[in-house]
Amino acid sequence: VTKDELLAPLARLRGERVVVTTMGLVRPWARHSDHPLDFASADSAMGHAADFALGLALARPERGVVCLNGDGSMLMTLGTLVTAAASGARNLLLFVAENGTYEVTGNQKVPGAGRVDYAALARAAGFPRAFRFRDAAAYAATLPEVLDAQGPVCVAAEVEPGEETPLGRGPGQDARYLRLSLAESVRALRRGLAVGSGLLSTV
Amino acid sequence: VLRRQRVTHVVTLPDNASAALVSCLESPPGPRLVWVTREGEAFALAAGLWAGGALPVVLIQNTGLLESGDALRGTAMRMRVPLVCLVTYRGYATLGEASPAAAPDGALLGRPDVDSVAVLTEPTLRAWGVPYAFLRGDDDVPRLGEAFADAARLEQPVALLLPEATT
Numbered sequence: 001v002t003k004d005e006l007l008a009p010l011a012r013l014r015g016e017r018v019v020v021t022t023m024g025l026v027r028p029w030a031r032h033s034d035h036p037l038d039f040a041s042a043d044s045a046m047g048h049a050a051d052f053a054l055g056l057a058l059a060r061p062e063r064g065v066v067c068l069n070g071d072g073s074m075l076m077t078l079g080t081l082v083t084a085a086a087s088g089a090r091n092l093l094l095f096v097a098e099n100g101t102y103e104v105t106g107n108q109k110v111p112g113a114g115r116v117d118y119a120a121l122a123r124a125a126g127f128p129r130a131f132r133f134r135d136a137a138a139y140a141a142t143l144p145e146v147l148d149a150q151g152p153v154c155v156a157a158e159v160e161p162g163e164e165t166p167l168g169r170g171p172g173q174d175a176r177y178l179r180l181s182l183a184e185s186v187r188a189l190r191r192g193l194a195v196g197s198g199l200l201s202t203v
Numbered sequence: 204v205l206r207r208q209r210v211t212h213v214v215t216l217p218d219n220a221s222a223a224l225v226s227c228l229e230s231p232p233g234p235r236l237v238w239v240t241r242e243g244e245a246f247a248l249a250a251g252l253w254a255g256g257a258l259p260v261v262l263i264q265n266t267g268l269l270e271s272g273d274a275l276r277g278t279a280m281r282m283r284v285p286l287v288c289l290v291t292y293r294g295y296a297t298l299g300e301a302s303p304a305a306a307p308d309g310a311l312l313g314r315p316d317v318d319s320v321a322v323l324t325e326p327t328l329r330a331w332g333v334p335y336a337f338l339r340g341d342d343d344v345p346r347l348g349e350a351f352a353d354a355a356r357l358e359q360p361v362a363l364l365l366p367e368a369t370t
Contacts, residue, residue: 039254045277048247051239052278055251055259058212058237079240083248087237183283183358186254195256 001157003028005136006097009143010066017064017093018056018189022049024103024164025068030175036192039185040177042167047076050094054084057092057152060193064147066093072102072110074118084152085126092152094122099161107161122154130154204347205260210234212252214245215262220291224262224369234260242267243274246360249286250278261288265324265364275331275360285354287347288362289338294318295366328362335362 003025010019011032021029022041029038041049053067074081074096084092100113119132129149133139139157146155173179180188205213205228214237217225228236237252239245242263249259263271268290279286297318301311303325312319328335334353336346346363354361 043277044281045243045247045274048243048274048278051244051247052251052254055214055248055253055257056255057251058235058248059252059255059257077241077244077247080244083237083239083244182281186250186282186284189254190256193254193256195254 009140020053021068047073051080057089071098081125096156097159118156133157211257212259218264220368243271246274247278279360283358286360292366294321
């Protein structure tokens with residue numbers, strides 16, 4: 001599955017779900033989507049996109065939250081699979097793009113590349129639904145069912161490694177959601193979610 | 204005070220010192236408890252809760268605080284999340300003359316009569332730019348309200364250290 005084959009169908013079907021991206025999927029997602037509810041966990045903490053997305057899902061149970069995580073990032077916080085399942089966040093959809101490498105730091109191999117089944121890990125952690133895809137057509141055909149499933153749901157997909165470089169933020173970035181600082185970006189997301197608060201100030 | 208502040212979630216990996224507080228929070232009405240598997244996870248999850256419009260508090264032990272460095276830096280701090288962190292202070296009673304103001308070294312951290320995590324707690328908070336105060340007993344409870352005000356004013360995490368077990 002190429003990144004485009006993974007992301008294009010999701011961009012068509014995501015509706016008003018929040019989409020949290022990280023690492024090697026940040027810029028590719030921005031080429032498919034320019035939505036106020038897109039958020040990049042970039043210039044942030046290593047491996048903490050999934051737990052950040054889980055927090056969003058728990059705060060907004062009426063709204064779907066999608067996290068586009070990678071295998072290297074998932075390995076840094078595998079416990080989040082257990083936390084997410086135990087929390088009962090029915091609206092969380094967690095993707096694990098298995099490219100087998102730490103792509104943005106130079107495609108170094110991640111431990112267990114090609115041997116770890118992240119869908120099986122999620123299932124064992126208590127996710128009620130977990131899917132694994134190696135074929136783009138099967139993924140695209142099943143995605144509506146994935147999006148309708150009661151979560152937390154995990155989608156593990158074998159994805160071809162790319163050539164994404166380290167992520168930055170600032171006015172010169174192509175992706176709109178990377179032009180803001182992380183603090184500004186999270187406040188823009190709060191505005192997108194119509195969070196009413198005097199704390200909205202800096203964007 | 205947590206209920207009065209309209210705290211919605213307490214994100215926690217509890218210990219003996221926070222057990223009574225957690226037990227109290229398990230009884231509704233009140234904030235929802237969210238259990239995490241590692242303390243760094245608590246800061247990212249709390250940041251996500253805040254992004255979604257909730258008002259979380261983090262409740263962890265100081266050992267877990269030390270584990271949380273990159274998560275605290277990269278989420279709650281970098282995102283400028285107004286977040287109150289309740290941190291139980293393991294080993295505080297062992298500090299004695301080993302003042303946390305002193306620069307820790309290998310000799311101090313290796314002393315069997317001093318809890319090294321206590322030695323490092325306050326210097327770490329200072330190094331990470333997290334303001335902190337003490338919550339030693341019932342007389343200090345107003346400091347909890349002050350912590351919420353400070354976090355909102357500064358738009359960043361602030362810590363309250365609990366050197367005694369909650370009862």
